[in-house]
Protein backbone atom coordinates (compact mmCIF):
# COMPACT_ATOMS: atom_id res chain seq x y z
CA UNK A 306 0.00 0.00 0.00
CA UNK A 307 1.32 3.39 -0.93
CA UNK A 308 0.77 5.60 2.09
CA UNK A 309 1.76 9.19 1.66
CA UNK A 310 2.72 11.03 4.77
CA UNK A 311 1.53 14.55 4.40
CA UNK A 312 0.98 17.64 6.45
CA UNK A 313 -1.12 20.35 4.95
CA UNK A 314 0.00 23.87 5.56
CA UNK A 315 -1.32 25.12 8.87
CA UNK A 316 -0.46 27.55 11.65
CA UNK A 317 1.47 24.92 13.60
CA UNK A 318 2.52 27.49 16.18
CA UNK A 319 -0.91 27.00 17.70
CA UNK A 320 -0.56 23.23 17.87
CA UNK A 321 1.42 22.40 21.00
CA UNK A 322 3.91 19.56 21.31
CA UNK A 323 3.75 18.48 17.70
CA UNK A 324 6.92 17.12 16.27
CA UNK A 325 7.08 17.22 12.53
CA UNK A 326 9.32 15.01 10.49
CA UNK A 327 9.76 14.87 6.75
CA UNK A 328 6.49 15.63 5.10
CA UNK A 329 5.12 16.48 1.74
CA UNK A 330 1.92 18.13 0.65
CA UNK A 331 -0.58 16.65 -1.71
CA UNK A 332 -1.39 18.50 -4.88
CA UNK A 333 -4.65 19.97 -3.53
CA UNK A 334 -4.51 23.65 -2.54
CA UNK A 335 -2.78 24.25 0.76
CA UNK A 336 -5.06 24.44 3.74
CA UNK A 337 -5.47 27.21 6.27
CA UNK A 338 -7.54 25.69 9.02
CA UNK A 339 -6.60 22.02 9.19
CA UNK A 340 -3.56 19.84 9.71
CA UNK A 341 -3.65 16.48 7.99
CA UNK A 342 -1.03 13.90 8.82
CA UNK A 343 -0.60 10.24 8.08
CA UNK A 344 1.42 8.11 10.48
CA UNK A 345 3.86 6.04 8.40
CA UNK A 346 3.91 3.21 10.91
CA UNK A 347 0.20 2.77 11.49
CA UNK A 348 -1.20 4.19 8.25
CA UNK A 349 -3.71 6.16 10.33
CA UNK A 350 -4.57 9.71 9.28
CA UNK A 351 -5.23 12.48 11.78
CA UNK A 352 -7.24 15.51 10.82
CA UNK A 353 -6.73 18.34 13.31
CA UNK A 354 -9.16 21.24 13.24
CA UNK A 355 -7.25 24.46 13.69
CA UNK A 356 -9.37 27.56 13.33
CA UNK A 357 -8.92 29.57 16.53
CA UNK A 358 -10.50 30.56 18.73
CA UNK A 359 -13.25 27.90 18.63
CA UNK A 360 -12.92 25.99 15.32
CA UNK A 361 -16.28 27.31 14.17
CA UNK A 362 -17.08 25.62 10.88
CA UNK A 363 -17.07 28.15 8.07
CA UNK A 364 -17.13 27.49 4.34
CA UNK A 365 -13.36 27.21 4.05
CA UNK A 366 -12.91 24.88 7.02
CA UNK A 367 -15.70 22.60 5.81
CA UNK A 368 -14.16 22.48 2.34
CA UNK A 369 -10.73 21.63 3.76
CA UNK A 370 -12.22 18.92 5.93
CA UNK A 371 -13.87 17.32 2.94
CA UNK A 372 -10.62 17.42 0.97
CA UNK A 373 -8.77 15.73 3.85
CA UNK A 374 -11.44 13.04 4.13
CA UNK A 375 -11.16 12.32 0.41
CA UNK A 376 -7.35 12.24 0.66
CA UNK A 377 -7.50 9.74 3.52
CA UNK A 378 -9.63 7.42 1.44
CA UNK A 379 -7.71 7.90 -1.80
CA UNK A 380 -4.45 7.14 -0.01
CA UNK A 381 -5.99 4.00 1.49
CA UNK A 382 -5.31 5.08 5.06
CA UNK A 383 -6.09 2.49 7.71
CA UNK A 384 -8.42 4.91 9.45
CA UNK A 385 -9.03 8.54 10.26
CA UNK A 386 -9.02 10.40 13.57
CA UNK A 387 -10.57 13.84 13.94
CA UNK A 388 -9.40 16.08 16.77
CA UNK A 389 -8.76 19.74 17.58
CA UNK A 390 -5.70 21.91 18.15
CA UNK A 391 -7.55 23.74 20.94
CA UNK A 392 -7.32 22.67 24.57
CA UNK A 393 -10.95 23.45 25.27
CA UNK A 394 -13.01 23.30 22.10
CA UNK A 395 -13.37 20.40 19.66
CA UNK A 396 -15.51 22.66 17.48
CA UNK A 397 -18.14 25.24 18.40
CA UNK A 398 -20.23 23.91 15.51
CA UNK A 399 -21.29 25.89 12.49
CA UNK A 400 -19.93 29.39 12.24
CA UNK A 401 -22.98 31.44 13.21
CA UNK A 402 -21.57 34.35 11.23
CA UNK A 403 -22.14 32.31 8.05
CA UNK A 404 -25.84 32.18 8.86
CA UNK A 405 -26.40 35.57 10.50
CA UNK A 406 -27.18 38.29 7.93
CA UNK A 407 -25.65 36.09 5.25
CA UNK A 408 -24.68 36.83 1.66
CA UNK A 409 -26.86 34.91 -0.75
CA UNK A 410 -24.26 32.97 -2.77
CA UNK A 411 -21.90 32.35 0.13
CA UNK A 412 -24.55 30.92 2.43
CA UNK A 413 -25.61 28.50 -0.31
CA UNK A 414 -22.01 27.37 -0.81
CA UNK A 415 -21.63 27.09 2.95
CA UNK A 416 -24.60 24.75 3.38
CA UNK A 417 -23.64 22.72 0.32
CA UNK A 418 -20.11 22.34 1.72
CA UNK A 419 -21.56 21.12 5.03
CA UNK A 420 -23.70 18.54 3.23
CA UNK A 421 -20.68 17.34 1.21
CA UNK A 422 -18.38 17.12 4.21
CA UNK A 423 -20.96 15.18 6.21
CA UNK A 424 -21.67 12.73 3.39
CA UNK A 425 -17.95 12.15 2.92
CA UNK A 426 -17.43 11.53 6.65
CA UNK A 427 -20.58 9.55 7.36
CA UNK A 428 -20.05 7.40 4.28
CA UNK A 429 -16.27 7.04 4.58
CA UNK A 430 -15.06 3.57 3.65
CA UNK A 431 -12.29 3.67 6.27
CA UNK A 432 -12.80 3.49 10.05
CA UNK A 433 -13.40 6.93 11.55
CA UNK A 434 -12.96 8.08 15.15
CA UNK A 435 -13.36 11.35 17.03
CA UNK A 436 -10.93 12.35 19.79
CA UNK A 437 -13.16 14.98 21.39
CA UNK A 438 -10.73 17.10 23.34
CA UNK A 439 -13.09 19.98 24.08
CA UNK A 440 -16.68 21.22 23.77
CA UNK A 441 -18.64 19.82 20.84
CA UNK A 442 -21.99 21.60 20.51
CA UNK A 443 -24.29 21.28 17.47
CA UNK A 444 -22.10 20.89 14.36
CA UNK A 445 -19.38 19.53 16.68
CA UNK A 446 -21.74 16.80 17.80
CA UNK A 447 -22.69 16.21 14.15
CA UNK A 448 -19.06 15.50 13.26
CA UNK A 449 -18.58 13.26 16.29
CA UNK A 450 -21.71 11.21 15.61
CA UNK A 451 -20.78 10.79 11.95
CA UNK A 452 -17.68 8.90 13.14
CA UNK A 453 -17.77 5.25 14.17
CA UNK A 454 -16.15 5.78 17.55
CA UNK A 455 -16.00 8.65 20.05
CA UNK A 456 -13.73 9.25 23.01
CA UNK A 457 -14.00 12.43 25.07
CA UNK A 458 -12.04 14.31 27.71
CA UNK A 459 -13.77 15.13 31.03
CA UNK A 460 -15.69 18.29 31.88
CA UNK A 461 -16.70 19.33 28.40
CA UNK A 462 -20.11 19.36 26.72
CA UNK A 463 -21.60 17.76 23.63
CA UNK A 464 -25.07 17.73 22.09
CA UNK A 465 -27.47 19.26 19.61
CA UNK A 466 -28.40 22.61 21.17
CA UNK A 467 -30.00 24.17 18.07
CA UNK A 468 -33.41 24.81 19.64
CA UNK A 469 -31.75 27.06 22.23
CA UNK A 470 -30.53 29.28 19.37
CA UNK A 471 -33.96 29.27 17.73
CA UNK A 472 -32.88 27.03 14.86
CA UNK A 473 -33.69 23.43 14.02
CA UNK A 474 -31.34 20.47 13.71
CA UNK A 475 -32.02 18.98 10.26
CA UNK A 476 -33.09 15.37 9.91
CA UNK A 477 -29.63 14.12 8.99
CA UNK A 478 -28.15 15.70 12.14
CA UNK A 479 -30.78 13.80 14.12
CA UNK A 480 -30.39 10.47 12.33
CA UNK A 481 -26.67 10.23 13.11
CA UNK A 482 -27.43 11.10 16.76
CA UNK A 483 -30.07 8.35 16.77
CA UNK A 484 -27.43 5.83 15.71
CA UNK A 485 -25.75 6.19 19.08
CA UNK A 486 -28.40 7.02 21.67
CA UNK A 487 -31.86 5.58 22.28
CA UNK A 488 -34.74 7.36 20.56
CA UNK A 489 -36.36 8.53 23.80
CA UNK A 490 -33.11 10.10 25.01
CA UNK A 491 -32.53 11.70 21.61
CA UNK A 492 -36.00 13.23 21.31
CA UNK A 493 -35.93 14.70 24.77
CA UNK A 494 -32.36 16.01 24.48
CA UNK A 495 -32.69 17.53 21.01
CA UNK A 496 -36.02 19.23 21.71
CA UNK A 497 -34.52 20.65 24.92
CA UNK A 498 -31.28 21.66 23.16
CA UNK A 499 -29.47 19.70 25.85
CA UNK A 500 -25.70 19.79 26.04
CA UNK A 501 -24.51 16.66 27.85
CA UNK A 502 -21.50 16.82 30.13
CA UNK A 503 -18.82 14.28 29.28
CA UNK A 504 -20.04 12.02 32.09
CA UNK A 505 -23.67 12.27 30.95
CA UNK A 506 -22.68 11.66 27.33
CA UNK A 507 -20.80 8.54 28.38
CA UNK A 508 -23.75 7.37 30.45
CA UNK A 509 -26.22 7.58 27.52
CA UNK A 510 -23.74 6.17 24.98
CA UNK A 511 -23.20 9.40 23.07
CA UNK A 512 -19.49 8.83 23.65
CA UNK A 513 -17.88 5.41 23.94
CA UNK A 514 -15.01 6.20 26.29
CA UNK A 515 -13.67 8.93 28.56
CA UNK A 516 -9.95 9.56 29.06
CA UNK A 517 -7.96 12.33 30.72
CA UNK A 518 -5.62 13.56 27.99
CA UNK A 519 -5.61 14.18 24.27
CA UNK A 520 -2.77 11.68 23.88
CA UNK A 521 -4.86 8.99 25.57
CA UNK A 522 -7.80 9.93 23.37
CA UNK A 523 -5.72 9.54 20.20
CA UNK A 524 -4.39 6.22 21.53
CA UNK A 525 -7.95 5.00 22.13
CA UNK A 526 -8.93 5.98 18.60
CA UNK A 527 -5.88 4.13 17.27
CA UNK A 528 -6.90 1.06 19.25
CA UNK A 529 -10.39 1.25 17.78
CA UNK A 530 -9.02 1.49 14.24
CA UNK A 531 -6.53 -1.31 14.92
CA UNK A 532 -9.43 -3.54 15.99
CA UNK A 533 -10.18 -3.96 12.28
CA UNK A 534 -6.70 -5.19 11.42
CA UNK A 535 -7.86 -8.72 10.65
CA UNK A 536 -10.92 -7.60 8.78
CA UNK A 537 -11.05 -7.38 5.01
CA UNK A 538 -11.34 -3.61 4.25
CA UNK A 539 -13.66 -4.15 1.28
CA UNK A 540 -16.03 -6.35 3.28
CA UNK A 541 -15.87 -3.86 6.14
CA UNK A 542 -16.70 -0.90 3.89
CA UNK A 543 -19.67 -2.65 2.29
CA UNK A 544 -20.95 -3.74 5.69
CA UNK A 545 -20.66 -0.20 7.04
CA UNK A 546 -22.46 1.07 3.96
CA UNK A 547 -25.40 -1.21 4.70
CA UNK A 548 -25.85 0.57 8.01
CA UNK A 549 -25.51 4.08 6.57
CA UNK A 550 -26.75 4.04 2.98
CA UNK A 551 -30.32 5.11 3.84
CA UNK A 552 -29.33 8.46 5.38
CA UNK A 553 -26.76 9.07 2.66
CA UNK A 554 -29.20 8.41 -0.17
CA UNK A 555 -31.89 10.46 1.50
CA UNK A 556 -29.66 13.52 1.69
CA UNK A 557 -28.12 12.94 -1.74
CA UNK A 558 -31.56 12.82 -3.35
CA UNK A 559 -32.83 15.83 -1.42
CA UNK A 560 -29.80 18.10 -1.38
CA UNK A 561 -31.50 20.98 -3.15
CA UNK A 562 -34.66 20.63 -1.06
CA UNK A 563 -32.56 20.49 2.12
CA UNK A 564 -30.76 23.68 1.01
CA UNK A 565 -34.04 25.45 0.32
CA UNK A 566 -35.45 24.41 3.73
CA UNK A 567 -32.28 25.67 5.39
CA UNK A 568 -32.43 29.01 3.56
CA UNK A 569 -36.15 29.36 4.24
CA UNK A 570 -35.62 28.83 7.94
CA UNK A 571 -32.57 30.94 8.56
CA UNK A 572 -33.85 33.86 6.48
CA UNK A 573 -36.94 34.24 8.65
CA UNK A 574 -36.73 37.57 10.50
CA UNK A 575 -37.54 35.88 13.84
CA UNK A 576 -34.71 33.37 13.33
CA UNK A 577 -32.26 36.12 12.36
CA UNK A 578 -33.29 38.05 15.46
CA UNK A 579 -32.81 35.03 17.73
CA UNK A 580 -29.41 34.32 16.19
CA UNK A 581 -28.37 37.95 16.64
CA UNK A 582 -29.32 37.84 20.33
CA UNK A 583 -27.46 34.54 20.79
CA UNK A 584 -24.32 35.92 19.12
CA UNK A 585 -24.52 39.07 21.23
CA UNK A 586 -24.70 36.87 24.36
CA UNK A 587 -21.62 34.95 23.26
CA UNK A 588 -19.69 38.15 22.63
CA UNK A 589 -20.68 39.64 26.02
CA UNK A 590 -19.61 36.44 27.78
CA UNK A 591 -16.34 36.41 25.85
CA UNK A 592 -15.58 40.06 26.85
CA UNK A 593 -16.23 39.30 30.55
CA UNK A 594 -13.63 36.50 30.57
Ligand SMILES: CCCCCCCCC/C=C/C(=O)SCCNC(=O)CCNC(=O)[C@H](O)C(C)(C)COP(=O)(O)OP(=O)(O)OC[C@H]1O[C@@H](n2cnc3c(N)ncnc32)[C@H](O)[C@@H]1OP(=O)(O)O
Pocket residue numbers: 358359361393394396397398399400401402440442443444445466467470472473474475476566567570571584587588589590591592594
Ligand atom coordinates in the same frame (compact mmCIF):
# COMPACT_ATOMS: atom_id res chain seq x y z
C1 LIG B 1 -35.34 21.99 9.19
C2 LIG B 1 -33.87 22.27 9.08
C3 LIG B 1 -33.53 23.69 8.82
C4 LIG B 1 -32.06 24.00 8.99
C5 LIG B 1 -31.87 25.11 9.95
C6 LIG B 1 -30.45 25.48 10.25
C7 LIG B 1 -29.67 24.40 10.92
C8 LIG B 1 -28.41 24.92 11.49
C9 LIG B 1 -27.75 23.91 12.34
C10 LIG B 1 -26.76 24.56 13.20
C11 LIG B 1 -25.72 23.97 13.69
C12 LIG B 1 -24.72 24.67 14.49
O1 LIG B 1 -23.66 24.16 14.69
S1 LIG B 1 -25.07 26.20 15.12
C13 LIG B 1 -23.73 26.64 16.18
C14 LIG B 1 -24.02 26.18 17.57
N1 LIG B 1 -22.89 26.47 18.43
C15 LIG B 1 -23.00 26.93 19.62
O2 LIG B 1 -24.08 27.18 20.15
C16 LIG B 1 -21.71 27.16 20.37
C17 LIG B 1 -21.56 28.57 20.81
N2 LIG B 1 -20.28 28.75 21.47
C18 LIG B 1 -20.06 28.40 22.75
O3 LIG B 1 -20.93 27.88 23.45
C19 LIG B 1 -18.71 28.69 23.29
O4 LIG B 1 -18.05 29.59 22.39
C20 LIG B 1 -17.82 27.46 23.48
C21 LIG B 1 -17.77 26.57 22.23
C22 LIG B 1 -18.32 26.61 24.67
C23 LIG B 1 -16.36 27.90 23.78
O5 LIG B 1 -16.35 28.82 24.85
P1 LIG B 1 -15.10 29.76 25.07
O6 LIG B 1 -15.31 30.44 26.38
O7 LIG B 1 -13.85 28.97 24.87
O8 LIG B 1 -15.13 30.79 23.85
P2 LIG B 1 -16.07 32.08 23.71
O9 LIG B 1 -15.45 33.19 24.50
O10 LIG B 1 -17.49 31.73 23.99
O11 LIG B 1 -15.96 32.37 22.15
C24 LIG B 1 -14.81 32.93 21.55
C25 LIG B 1 -15.24 33.70 20.31
O12 LIG B 1 -15.82 32.79 19.38
C26 LIG B 1 -17.14 33.22 19.03
N3 LIG B 1 -17.96 32.03 18.77
C27 LIG B 1 -18.20 30.99 19.58
N4 LIG B 1 -18.95 30.07 18.99
C28 LIG B 1 -19.19 30.52 17.74
C29 LIG B 1 -19.91 30.01 16.61
N5 LIG B 1 -20.52 28.83 16.64
N6 LIG B 1 -19.93 30.75 15.50
C30 LIG B 1 -19.32 31.95 15.45
N7 LIG B 1 -18.63 32.47 16.46
C31 LIG B 1 -18.57 31.79 17.60
C32 LIG B 1 -17.60 34.03 20.24
O13 LIG B 1 -18.63 34.93 19.88
C33 LIG B 1 -16.31 34.74 20.60
O14 LIG B 1 -16.13 35.80 19.66
P3 LIG B 1 -15.43 37.19 20.04
O15 LIG B 1 -16.20 37.80 21.19
O16 LIG B 1 -15.53 38.00 18.78
O17 LIG B 1 -14.04 36.81 20.43
